[in-house]
Amino acid sequence: MQNHPLPRLDEVPEIGVALQKHCRLQRGEVWADPSGKHRVGCLDASLWEDSQKLVGGDAAQLALHDPPYNLVAFEKRGVGEFVDWCRRWVASTNRVLANDASLYVWIGADQNEGFQPLPDFILMMREIGFHPRSFITMRNQRGYGTQKNWMAVRQELLYYVKGSPVFNVEAEYTDIPKILRGYYKEVNGIVTENLERSNSDKIRAGNVWVDIQQVFYRMEENVNGCYAQKPLKSCERIIRASSNPGDLVLDYFAHSGSTLISAEILGRRCYTIFGDWNISVTPEKPAGKTAIRLQPRLNKTAI
Numbered sequence: 001m002q003n004h005p006l007p008r009l010d011e012v013p014e015i016g017v018a019l020q021k022h023c024r025l026q027r028g029e030v031w032a033d034p035s036g037k038h039r040v041g042c043l044d045a046s047l048w049e050d051s052q053k054l055v056g057g058d059a060a061q062l063a064l065h066d067p068p069y070n071l072v073a074f075e076k077r078g079v080g081e082f083v084d085w086c087r088r089w090v091a092s093t094n095r096v097l098a099n100d101a102s103l104y105v106w107i108g109a110d111q112n113e114g115f116q117p118l119p120d121f122i123l124m125m126r127e128i129g130f131h132p133r134s135f136i137t138m139r140n141q142r143g144y145g146t147q148k149n150w151m152a153v154r155q156e157l158l159y160y161v162k163g164s165p166v167f168n169v170e171a172e173y174t175d176i177p178k179i180l181r182g183y184y185k186e187v188n189g190i191v192t193e194n195l196e197r198s199n200s201d202k203i204r205a206g207n208v209w210v211d212i213q214q215v216f217y218r219m220e221e222n223v224n225g226c227y228a229q230k231p232l233k234s235c236e237r238i239i240r241a242s243s244n245p246g247d248l249v250l251d252y253f254a255h256s257g258s259t260l261i262s263a264e265i266l267g268r269r270c271y272t273i274f275g276d277w278n279i280s281v282t283p284e285k286p287a288g289k290t291a292i293r294l295q296p297r298l299n300k301t302a303i
Ligand SMILES: C[S@@+](CC[C@H](N)C(=O)[O-])C[C@H]1O[C@@H](n2cnc3c(N)ncnc32)[C@H](O)[C@@H]1O
Pocket: 043, 044, 045, 046, 066, 067, 068, 069, 074, 226, 228, 229, 230, 231, 252, 253, 254, 255, 256, 257, 258, 259, 273, 274, 275, 276, 277, 278, 280, 281
């Protein structure tokens, strides 16, 4: 921590207060990018009126959400309470998405606590009007664990759709060359080898992604103080596959702003919520109190 001596700001509120004067947005405000493409709202994902404030009357073609997983890094609640909270932002997402649209949700499974909240979230999703399409696992390079258990290196990504949204399959190809030969098949009387029949000389990512580097401090995209940052490459793969240029992408949990940055790189628009204040999950607390802790966090993001 020699180069970054500040502690986690949510754990030391006094420092948050001291930094407040350097922050640009207040709780409840929405920043609109001057080019008219993107919006960032200091809002609460679980409140429908906040979603409305962010999107106005626009409809999104893709939602890419990465909520806190109810694990130790963020505030931890009973799993029932957590799923009720998720139900609220999923319902808002459903209202904001176009008739043909995709929803991706990163979600964790706590192996020490019945693998919650992954199965609970999946069951809740069965009640809502989305159709499941894929259950993706992304492999981290660094894991955590003990000598008495398998090292935990996975991150789960659920893919749902409503209607019949775009799926650009070319986005699925990795940079990894196909090296395995075999799987011969007769086509029009000629025996062909696997590579001769395929559209690409690279392998498809499939639903187990092993080719994406986890964000760590030496990477250019790393945002100090963001403890749950998703690699831009993962956001880009999702955005390329499930939207077209000019489409609107929704992300209710901005944190480092990885979805927003990827959307900008790929010529999509992005509306995102920066709700990075720990007590946001208890909206009954007065908004004035939340602002004190929210504003300093804005300072340490790339947005
Ligand atoms: C897992 S992180 C998102 C990481 C992000 N995808 C990235 O790449 O940086 C989840 C974020 O949601 C925030 N959050 C928690 N409750 C929220 C709420 N009610 N509304 C909006 N954001 C909230 C957390 O503070 C945290 O920053």
